[in-house]
Amino acid sequence: MPSSSLLDKAAKSKYMDLKTFGITQAMYIWVDGSGQSLRCKTRSLDKEIKEISDLPMWNFDGSSTGQAEGSNSDCFLKPCAMFNDPFRGAPNKLVLCEVLSYKMEAVETNHRQTCAGVMNQVKEDHPWFGMEQEYTLLDVDGHPFGWPKQGFPGPQGPYYCAVGTGNVYGREVVEAHYRACIYAGITISGTNAEVMPAQWEFQVGPCEGIKMGDHLWMARFLLHRVCEDFGVVASFDPKPMNGDWNGAGCHCNYSTEKMRLPGGFDEINNAVEKLSKRHNYHIQAYDPQGGKDNMRRLTGLHETSSIFDFSSGVANRQASIRIPRHVGEEKCGYLEDRRPSSNCDPYTVTEVIARTTILNEEGDVVLKLNC
Amino acid sequence: MPSSALLDKAAKSKYMDLETNGITQAMYIWIDGSGESMRCKTRSLDNEPKDISELPMWNFDGSSTGQAEGSNSDCFLKPCAMFNDPFRGAPNKLILCEVLNYKMEAVETNHRKTCKEVMSQVKEDHPWFGMEQEYTLLDVDGHPFGWPKQGFPGPQGPYYCAVGTGNVYGREVVEAHYKACIYAGITISGTNAEVMPAQWEFQVGPCEGIKMGDHLWMARFLLHRVCEDFGVVASFDPKPMNGDWNGAGCHCNYSTEKMRLPGGFDEINNAVEKLSKRHNYHIQAYDPQGGKDNMRRLTGLHETSSIFDFSSGVANRQASIRIPRHVGEEKCGYLEDRRPSSNCDPYTVTEVIARTTILNEEGDVVLKLNC
Numbered sequence: 001m002p003s004s005s006l007l008d009k010a011a012k013s014k015y016m017d018l019k020t021f022g023i024t025q026a027m028y029i030w031v032d033g034s035g036q037s038l039r040c041k042t043r044s045l046d047k048e049i050k051e052i053s054d055l056p057m058w059n060f061d062g063s064s065t066g067q068a069e070g071s072n073s074d075c076f077l078k079p080c081a082m083f084n085d086p087f088r089g090a091p092n093k094l095v096l097c098e099v100l101s102y103k104m105e106a107v108e109t110n111h112r113q114t115c116a117g118v119m120n121q122v123k124e125d126h127p128w129f130g131m132e133q134e135y136t137l138l139d140v141d142g143h144p145f146g147w148p149k150q151g152f153p154g155p156q157g158p159y160y161c162a163v164g165t166g167n168v169y170g171r172e173v174v175e176a177h178y179r180a181c182i183y184a185g186i187t188i189s190g191t192n193a194e195v196m197p198a199q200w201e202f203q204v205g206p207c208e209g210i211k212m213g214d215h216l217w218m219a220r221f222l223l224h225r226v227c228e229d230f231g232v233v234a235s236f237d238p239k240p241m242n243g244d245w246n247g248a249g250c251h252c253n254y255s256t257e258k259m260r261l262p263g264g265f266d267e268i269n270n271a272v273e274k275l276s277k278r279h280n281y282h283i284q285a286y287d288p289q290g291g292k293d294n295m296r297r298l299t300g301l302h303e304t305s306s307i308f309d310f311s312s313g314v315a316n317r318q319a320s321i322r323i324p325r326h327v328g329e330e331k332c333g334y335l336e337d338r339r340p341s342s343n344c345d346p347y348t349v350t351e352v353i354a355r356t357t358i359l360n361e362e363g364d365v366v367l368k369l370n371c
Numbered sequence: 372m373p374s375s376a377l378l379d380k381a382a383k384s385k386y387m388d389l390e391t392n393g394i395t396q397a398m399y400i401w402i403d404g405s406g407e408s409m410r411c412k413t414r415s416l417d418n419e420p421k422d423i424s425e426l427p428m429w430n431f432d433g434s435s436t437g438q439a440e441g442s443n444s445d446c447f448l449k450p451c452a453m454f455n456d457p458f459r460g461a462p463n464k465l466i467l468c469e470v471l472n473y474k475m476e477a478v479e480t481n482h483r484k485t486c487k488e489v490m491s492q493v494k495e496d497h498p499w500f501g502m503e504q505e506y507t508l509l510d511v512d513g514h515p516f517g518w519p520k521q522g523f524p525g526p527q528g529p530y531y532c533a534v535g536t537g538n539v540y541g542r543e544v545v546e547a548h549y550k551a552c553i554y555a556g557i558t559i560s561g562t563n564a565e566v567m568p569a570q571w572e573f574q575v576g577p578c579e580g581i582k583m584g585d586h587l588w589m590a591r592f593l594l595h596r597v598c599e600d601f602g603v604v605a606s607f608d609p610k611p612m613n614g615d616w617n618g619a620g621c622h623c624n625y626s627t628e629k630m631r632l633p634g635g636f637d638e639i640n641n642a643v644e645k646l647s648k649r650h651n652y653h654i655q656a657y658d659p660q661g662g663k664d665n666m667r668r669l670t671g672l673h674e675t676s677s678i679f680d681f682s683s684g685v686a687n688r689q690a691s692i693r694i695p696r697h698v699g700e701e702k703c704g705y706l707e708d709r710r711p712s713s714n715c716d717p718y719t720v721t722e723v724i725a726r727t728t729i730l731n732e733e734g735d736v737v738l739k740l741n742c
Contacts, residue, residue, distance in 0.1 A: 007543040015547035018554040039532035041563030064531035074696035224535035
């Protein structure tokens, strides 16, 4: 039985109601050296925080998170986006940060810096993103939550958007997370149970520019933190179960202002054309292992396209890019890039989409999937 | 199952809401004969004390706390610092006390008295301290909380500042303690999960002079009392687990006014120079066993320096004294003495730092680490 959920929530609640006399707790949150895990620590501030500029720079021991050597271990935390804290309540804050080295340069897994640079260049095009974050709930033994121990539930079919005992596993976590996101100020647009039992999805967006990455990373943090309270684990692995079980992705819906205006369908097709010429460049950016994670998911089965081939089509869930049916009819709207892995870095994903379709960068790469 | 956690919190809560008709409960708290454990007892007062001077002297049976003989057992409690009581609520108080013997002299483990005298001598230098208190949560069987029984979790790496089930053990305790400290009026500046699972840290400061010891001891009392509500144990042992597991320290951040002003870097370097000449004198003061406790922790591994050698460096977490990176850049600020053990007496630590760096006392000692 995992530890946090062993401790009595009633015992804690009276402490959480104590007056705080104008002290604000600010929890600084960052992406660690793995490029997938998040870390956090808290500081007290003796004033109310109204905006991000009220928050000071901070630092941490990068040698403990795979981001620095022990002999020269200070890394800096630069506050970038602020949210309400659903765990500690008002006026406390959650602060998403960029990590900088001792030379004040972006560390290896700080992909926000270049993303913000690109989003600044393309701001007149008003790029909007909406990302569909899939994930799997696991029990502390690593087996999907609710699955029979040392066993499997019945085959996929009844679980997608389901209701009823035995059809959905872990709805409590999803409900709590949705409310936490709303309170925090994250643009969470929806949620649904997914095809594999214990797999769920939430959608964040539409977010313009850099906000997509900020809101999605913070939503992931909230999920991990909510899961602590329930004693389950949220996994962003793109293929948690081998066999006839769906993987998990993070489809990226995308549009520019031109695409959204009447007649924007041409602009959408232009974008698809540009994307088709840089398939490998995008694949490399769509998971933290340069494509090796997505190798396990993008097989061409289970509503995925093959990792090796680019394809697109209206209402086609087996394509790399799907144009929603209603967009095909209204002749304007957005496209859905179905390639990003559930554990992708949203800063990287949104950056490469902007580079290819707005900055018109060209040229493809060779995928290095062995080793 | 530990007893306090067995008793129904709901049963207690209706009593805690009863009117108190102007009676204040004052809990007197002191350090016992071990120099590490704390004791407490409560008296009723018929007004709310507004100032420490309104609190009367009290006494207790020192033969029950290793502080006096049975035949002449009265020890005196002299109120020194007052805090709000987060357990009983307003207007009740927690009173940190000095212990005096029947001759009104400081008992052996009352290190506050000499500390206060030194702080009085150096008050024009405005010495500020901030101490980083590390501790380990244990289950009632003595094994770290959340660890598999008769076993170990995965190796260190994922736990520092972590989020998520399986990555953090015992966050409820930490959240409750932080709020309790804020309510009590302790200058708690932050908290984070530490490198070893079930190990945590909170920081108290900046505090000037004698307040460092007062606030840290009271914060420790609050931690033990909060842990009662959850049925877990807070251990301040500096090396609770042998093997490839971090120990627990109480790093002391320190500055004088001169160090904080522009150009203060020279003053910091002077202080480091003076400290380098009295390494053993400080080591002896940095745990309650004259160095024998720290012997188990300061090995040169696990982000510690060796107990035998003095070293210092900018951003170097393997040195005795670390100068933070930003201090090296801004050329003023503070230094971090990483040598004190988690179970140190903060009065002793702050006193010897002031003696060496402000009173310029000289001369070192020989460590007696065997026997």
